[in-house]
Amino acid sequence: MAADALDLARWQFGITTVYHFIFVPLTIGLSTLVAIMQTLWVRRGDKRWLRLTKFFGKLLLINFAIGIATGIVQEFQFGMNWSEYSRFVGDVFGAPLAMEALVAFFVESTFLGLWIFGWDKLPKRVHLATIWLVAAASTVSAYFILTANSWMQHPVGATFDAQTGRAEMTDLAKVLTNPTVLAAFPHTIGAAFLTAGTFVAAVCAWWMVKLVRAGDATKARDVYRPGLQLGLVVMVISALVVGISGDLQGKLLFQQQPMKMAAAEGLMDSGSHVSMTLLAIGDFSNNPNSVHRYVEIPGLTSFLATNNWNAHLYGVRDLQQQDVTKYGAGIDYIPNLAVTFWSFRLMIGFAAFAGLLALLALWLTRRGRISGNPWLSRAAVWALPTIFLASTTGWIFTELGRQPWVVAPNPNPEGVDMVWQLTARGVSHQVGPVSVVISLVVFTLLYGVLAVAWYRLMHRYTIGGVEDDPVDPSPDNPANRTDEADKPLSFAY
Numbered sequence: 001m002a003a004d005a006l007d008l009a010r011w012q013f014g015i016t017t018v019y020h021f022i023f024v025p026l027t028i029g030l031s032t033l034v035a036i037m038q039t040l041w042v043r044r045g046d047k048r049w050l051r052l053t054k055f056f057g058k059l060l061l062i063n064f065a066i067g068i069a070t071g072i073v074q075e076f077q078f079g080m081n082w083s084e085y086s087r088f089v090g091d092v093f094g095a096p097l098a099m100e101a102l103v104a105f106f107v108e109s110t111f112l113g114l115w116i117f118g119w120d121k122l123p124k125r126v127h128l129a130t131i132w133l134v135a136a137a138s139t140v141s142a143y144f145i146l147t148a149n150s151w152m153q154h155p156v157g158a159t160f161d162a163q164t165g166r167a168e169m170t171d172l173a174k175v176l177t178n179p180t181v182l183a184a185f186p187h188t189i190g191a192a193f194l195t196a197g198t199f200v201a202a203v204c205a206w207w208m209v210k211l212v213r214a215g216d217a218t219k220a221r222d223v224y225r226p227g228l229q230l231g232l233v234v235m236v237i238s239a240l241v242v243g244i245s246g247d248l249q250g251k252l253l254f255q256q257q258p259m260k261m262a263a264a265e266g267l268m269d270s271g272s273h274v275s276m277t278l279l280a281i282g283d284f285s286n287n288p289n290s291v292h293r294y295v296e297i298p299g300l301t302s303f304l305a306t307n308n309w310n311a312h313l314y315g316v317r318d319l320q321q322q323d324v325t326k327y328g329a330g331i332d333y334i335p336n337l338a339v340t341f342w343s344f345r346l347m348i349g350f351a352a353f354a355g356l357l358a359l360l361a362l363w364l365t366r367r368g369r370i371s372g373n374p375w376l377s378r379a380a381v382w383a384l385p386t387i388f389l390a391s392t393t394g395w396i397f398t399e400l401g402r403q404p405w406v407v408a409p410n411p412n413p414e415g416v417d418m419v420w421q422l423t424a425r426g427v428s429h430q431v432g433p434v435s436v437v438i439s440l441v442v443f444t445l446l447y448g449v450l451a452v453a454w455y456r457l458m459h460r461y462t463i464g465g466v467e468d469d470p471v472d473p474s475p476d477n478p479a480n481r482t483d484e485a486d487k488p489l490s491f492a493y
Helices: 002-044 047-079 083-117 124-153 172-176 179-214 217-256 258-264 300-306 316-327 337-364 374-400 433-464
Strands: 158-161 166-169 276-281 292-297 405-407
Touching: 002 047, 002 124, 002 179, 002 217, 002 374, 002 433, 047 083, 047 217, 047 433, 083 124, 083 166, 083 172, 083 405, 124 172, 124 179, 124 405, 179 217, 179 337, 179 374, 217 258, 217 300, 217 337, 258 316, 258 337, 276 300, 276 337, 337 374
Parallel strands: none
Antiparallel strands: 158 166, 276 292
16 A cells, blocks of 8 residues: 555656646746847837737736646645655754745746736836846746755765664855756756747747748747847756756766766776767666667767766676665665666757757748748747657656655765655655545546646637737827826736
């Protein structure tokens, strides 16, 4: 029964986490892009940027609302299905989550409300400041969430109290400056901006091609081409950030979680001058003996791990034996090999569609051109879902590669593994399989309904396009001045 409850609880948390994370990168990145668009309108008085601000602002609000609804459900599971985990790490894990709620989320929500309702109430620059505060708060929020998650990946600033059986914080500064979060934050934020940049570029490219082929080249050039160029600039910069930070993060993971990276590379046996595996095939028994590597690049994994082509790396078999010696026999310390190996590659493979869109769009719109090339429209349609899948598979790799640990051992806190917890020990003893099944079914059905609503709303407003002739709604506009003492608030959209 306990094993059944564990498996069900893991499925439920996995489903809610993956579903929630679909919306997070777009919200983080798009809030800043909308702020940039509105800044260009305020500074230049160019109404095409007002049109783009309103257009992508609608999509941001839809995405934000669904993200909030799914995130709240995720947090409740810590106290229900994973109460033993919460009891064990609550003193440490709760601190960054509380800081996220108090410092970031309240600011984000408050100023987003002011941005929504303040178009005709606040001066332009004050109203502009509200969306920049939303963008800043969403980024800070991400840092605190990643701090909590990075502590699960690499616990620092805490010690284990044998009397209470809990992890207790000893140094908040170490928790907030964990080397794991310092590596994960730029990678995650870079991925968020890559997602948002791809989203903006893909939508604008699709509209540009549609208008050119319909004979409305003026609107395509004046409105959607600038939006496409902004998206492409963000894509190029964020891709560089993702690549550089990903390399640094990979090197750190080879030190902190060597089992995860060995599984990701299909490295079953220890050795030097380790090749990078492009294709490996095995069965689903999670038996290292079933894994066969076929397409390899000699020495590349050793170089990526240490900057040394001949570096020695431990394989899955030896790491399993080391963990048995340190933490006890009878436990399979190997993560799911198939999921870990392929999620790592799918993360990169799905992101390649964004690269294809960027290359095609940069070429076809060079020197001020607009394009009605249908292949650009197709690349935009392909890039839209795949950039979300890239972020999702990256998150799956991060979490499943850590198994069977819910708090992975830190190999070097003064030479002793001070704090760690197996996933099997974190599940609640009070919530049985029946309760988890009921909530799992309800959540899955509810999330299915929300997914349909999210898609229909995003699709409806995307194909609706920008406003034809938006009016400057701010009180700075003399045409909007009125003698009315009270003007009722109206929802911005």
